[in-house]
Amino acid sequence: MFVDIGYYCLLAAIVLTLHSIIASLAGAGRNSLNLIKSARFSVVGSFILIAVSYLALSYAFAVDDFSVRFVADHSSTDLPMFYKLTAVWGGMEGSLLFWEAVLVMFSGIVVLRYSKSNKDILPFVIFTLGVISLFLLFLLIGWSNPFARVFPVPLEGRGLNPLLQNPGMVFHPPSLYLGYVGYSVPFAFAMAALIKGKLNNEWILTTRRWSLFSWFFLTAGMLLGGEWAYMELGWGGYWAWDPVENASLMPWLTGTAFLHSVIVQEKRNSLKIWNMLLIIGTFTLSILGTFITRSGVLNSVHAFSKSPIGPAFLVFIAFIMVVAHGLLFYRQAILSSKAQKAGILSRENSFLLNNIFFVGMAFTVLYGTIFPLLAEGLADKKISIQAPFFNSIMTPLAILTVFLLGMSQVLGWKKTSMDMLKKNTWVVTLLTLIFMVVSGFIEAVPWQMTFLGGMTFFAGYLVIREFFFSILKKKHIDPKTQSEKKSLTFFKKVWTDRRRRGGIVIHFGMIVFLVGVCGNFFAQETSFSAYPGETTAFGDYSMTFKHTMQFQELNAKRVAARFEIKKGDRVINTLLPAKAYYPTSPEPMTEVAIHRSVAEDLYLSLSTINKDGSVTVNAYINPLINFVWASMLFVTIGMVFSISHKSLQLKKKPISTRVS
């Protein structure tokens, strides 16, 4: 019953979406406010319909309605309710419905929030968002229908993949989708600006918060995904240049470039075409990311062509690329901006270089991800591009980017005097050189680590210095009145100029992340077998295997090996690496056990319980890895600062129009 309602809601949403597309265009053409208003109503209406549809699917999961194929394939009665509700995005059909639900929710917010402030381009925003939504709805009612029935109705579902039964997996996909879908809003505004030919900075200022929001959720999604991989996959790491991982990294890289380059347009009125290209690229890569993770193209290129979902995505991606670039070409005359002269040593140039590096990295990842697929599809050659390829290109680019991160803290807009630069950086340059000489020659660590570590130190020093300098400086300009404010308390000082402060804190988060990445170079691993009572030494630890034990945890039975961990003579922990047997899964899953400390993790993953009573274990020491997760905290704090800042030019607008 509810399931049917869910499906009919999708059908009705198609009608409303078609109406919003046509009415918004017609309304803009005839300058009819009523038509545009009706388009806005349709957008809100389709949001309500899709929300009902999403709830209907969740309900089917909650009550174990296995007559729905998608539910039968991804759930089972033994599953805890929490995982039943999150299994909705455990497969392709449900994920696409989630995507669509988020998209129409954002569209709803856009039509309600910007109906007055952006009324001349809003119809085209509705149009663009409507076209994207229509594409997904067509997939959802046909080839990828989450409400499709199965007959005869199975008594029990196939169960959710045990790998997905982890809290990290619950928040990781929605977070990524919020990021992916979020970029459709700046994209829609960019397209609207192109269609209307109103190519001032309006679209950039209006969507600044959306870009930040999307970037934040992409970042959070990737970190959560990394944490999930670390806990569940049992190979001791969190990133392996897997195509699924690369799929989220690509829009993140171009999205990061976009965040920086729009500031240049805002402040200096240049890079207009470049910003258009970046947002088109970022949105396309977001769609490509969904496609790569959800179309099955990774399994085998040949299996992919059996389902029409993959080709449908490719056609849609091609359609976006052609239309968006066509529009851009058509409007290029209006977009070409008078270049304002800037000195070589200027913040805009550091941003420009940063953009080149980020786009270069995105291109590298794209190439490494797509090339094996193309080679298989076109030449029928199976090849694999592995971590060394990515590392050999990404590491030097990352080193240069981190150097720029530091430099941009001390470079000003337009130009920076050489004397000023020398004064601000000679201490840190000297310290960095000492650091690099010590690590490169005396400690003889790999050159990548020497440079990455050195640049991280360099940038970290300058970011922290900038944070305190900008708070402690005597003058504070009130952004509202442009007058000088004095005698602020420390906390008030931190809160003023939030945009700049937020940027600094987020960059500090990146430094913390990089410290964690540097730890990779010192990771150790081993695998060993031990009989009960046997002690194995590894790093500073000695690990004594006591005995195996069994216990129940949620819906899984665990068989664990009990290890007593000693550092020196002191017992510091007891670890229980285990195999977990899920009722619906024929294979046991590996459940790792970790002794965490600030300096390093000791990570045990149980490989085999042997017939002779011994156990085989993979052990890893991961130095500084907790810095990777800790970076999330700073990124979040920084984001609160940045997003709470409202664009000045937008706020001032009513006043300036009154004056003119």
Place this chain on the structure above:
Amino acid sequence: MNKPLKYILGGALVIAVAIAVFTSISSENLTYYHTPGEVLSNPDKFQKEKIRVMGLVVKDSVEWEPKGTKLNFRITEDSKQFLNVSYVGAKPDMFKEGQGVVIEGVMASNENFVASELLVKHSEEYKTDDHTKNKSSYSESLKM
């Protein structure tokens, strides 16, 4: 020269250079997939070059020695030619007879393949039944 043309030429140049750099770097890092038959027909060729071989683990061929974590097994693709593989390290999850595996390494002189990496091929689509489906199709192909 007019402006669009300049951009197109510039863009083309950048892309050409990038592709040249990538192909030169990636040809060092590319690993080609081979079948056990290809390797066995020309074992000398693969003694220096690191390759990846895909195949199914042959029934009753797995020898696991916990002490020293040594794993020996045979793989095949067509049930006619069998490649002996030796690997040192823990047994990966889901490694068992009839399972598709990918090994990476070099041929030793005694017709043994020394794997430095051992991956179990399992599907990316997160569906539990795929394993059983794959398994049955693998065992069917083994019978043939």
